[in-house]
Amino acid sequence: MIAGLVNLFITNVTITTDRSYDHPLLRFSAALPEPHARLLEAFKGLAYELVIRKAKVQQLERRGQMVVERLFDTLLSDPESLIPQSSWEDGCLESSTERRVCDYVAGMTDSYADRLYKRLFHPGFGSSSDEL
Secondary structure, X not given: OHHHHHXXXXXXXXXXXXXOOOOHHHHXXXXXXXXXXXXXXXXXXXXXHHHHOOHHHHHHHHHHHHHHHHHHHXXXXXXXXXXXXXXXXXXXXXXXXXXXXXXXXXXXXXXXXXXXXXXXXXXXXXXXXOOO
């Protein structure tokens, strides 16, 4: 059934052109006919209600927000000491400190952010000889 739906959507995509843009990434866009677009929106709404709104998923999302916020605030307090020198020097030196820390946090994988969070905030996690 999933394969059939994917085929339905893909084979009914139309490409539209907006000549006001020169760059092909902006000039061309994909669209679905109205009935297909309504069906896709219905599936998105169903997935949102059955999956995203579940309490366990919302709890994980809230935890992720907390981890990112706390990492950002902590790294911002002393970025030259807490962010590896190679990463800190690779950033755009003209940008503000806040922007550079934000870019660093945004570039983290989930597992790296989780390990760094534990290293910073969980007593007994890691040691001075560990590598992240």
